[in-house]
Amino acid sequence: MSHTNNNSSDIKKAAEQADSQQIERNLENGKPVDAPESLTEEEQTSFINDDLRTDR
Known part of the structure; x- marks a missing residue:
């Protein structure tokens, strides 16, 4: 049952x-808004392996 009303x-x-x-x-x-956390090198790595990218 919807409760949009x-x-x-x-x-x-x-x-x-x-x-x-x-x-x-x-x-x-x-x-003031907190500054974003600094990422470690491991956290900064892309999720996609650069060798496998086809969009370049």
């Missing part, structure tokens, strides 16, 4: 309950 009302309720001032404060004082 309930989804739109849930979204509407959440939007009505959202505190716009709190959202604005969160955006202004937000934490």
Whole structure:
């Protein structure tokens, strides 16, 4: 059974309950996004063996 009708009302309720001032404060004082982790040489290797590639 589909619950698509309930989804739109849930979204509407959440939007009505959202505190716009709190959202604005969160955006202004937000934490900086973490930099991605450095990968090891093994993690940086491609999944496809370069010798087998045919797209070059």
